[in-house]
Amino acid sequence: MPKLLRYLVVYDLVEDYDLSADPQFLIELLKQSEAKPNKIGFAAYQQTKSKSPRISKKHPIEELIIESGAYDRVSLDEIVGENYLNIDSHIAYQRSRREYIVALNEAEFSIDKALDHLNLLCQRVTPRYGFVNVERPQDALYHPFGTASAAADPITAKRISDLGYSRRTTKEHRSGKLHDVYPLNVLNHAHLERLIGSFSLKEWIRAGDHGELRVVKEGVYAWLIPGDKRAGIRDVLFKAGALFASI
Known part of the structure; x- marks a missing residue:
């Protein structure tokens, strides 16, 4: 079996959130995920090369996070060998793009754990869209x-x-379309108000066997869809013009 990672990605955060000024929260995100990075990188705005201090017993990752100073982008990776495309975990945040991703081995990062991570993340930020998916590293x-x-x-x-x-x-x-139908979809008010036939998406989800809609915080919702329902739901949403994936 090839190794697969389950990841949570969120886009277009409402807030211009400076994670570098809140290092304890990055440590909290790291601990909740149970990722074990062996490489950390920081990059200033429009800087192409990251500063990558060495993680060691003398300089543990928590210390490096606290002492990092200001940055635009941070990435924490658990790299296998010297192959930077073969990873067991990945956490990254970019302030200028207002995007965040966390990825771990599929068996170690369940949908429930991804939802818990989303709830934690939303203590600081408000994503406008996102999803959970499973793919090769x-x-x-x-x-x-x-x-x-x-x-x-x-x-x-x-x-x-x-x-x-x-x-x-x-x-x-941002304006009410989903990319595709994923096991967990992070939605905003505009998504829930989009019409599916004569129903809003919110009404359509709750009117039938169309997965479970949960409130994460004001303006952020998690739509969880079992695997056996996704193809049928995708067909309905695609025909209703609710997806921006063109095929």
Whole structure:
């Protein structure tokens, strides 16, 4: 069996949140995830090269986080060997893009644990969209940000490209469209008000066997969908024009 990572990614946070000024919260996120990074990197705004202090017994990761100073982007990775595409965990936040991702081995990061992580994250920020998915490590690093791997089939590559276009340009995910139908979908008010036939999405979810809708905080909702329901729900939402994936 190939290794798979389950990841939670959220986009377009309402707040201009300076995580570098709140190091204890990053430590709290790290502890909740139970990730065990062996590499940490910090980058200032528009800086291409990260500062990567060495994690050691003398300089544990908590100390490096507290002493990091100001940064725009932080990444914490558990790299296997020297292959930077073979990871067991990944946490990253970029303030300028207002995006956050956490990824761990599928068996260690259940849907319930991802939801717990989302609840913790939302103590500080308000995502406008996001989702949970399961992919190979190299795909989990790139697909959530709109870059398809060379191994992606044409349909997957087109859907990933559509995600990148919304992320960079159209921002359809902010105004009520979903990229696709995932096991856990992070939604805002605009998503729930979108019409599916004569019902709002919120009404449609609750009127039938269409998964479970939970309130995370004001303006943030988690729609959990069992695997055996996703294909049927995707078909309905695609025909209703509620997805921005074009195929």
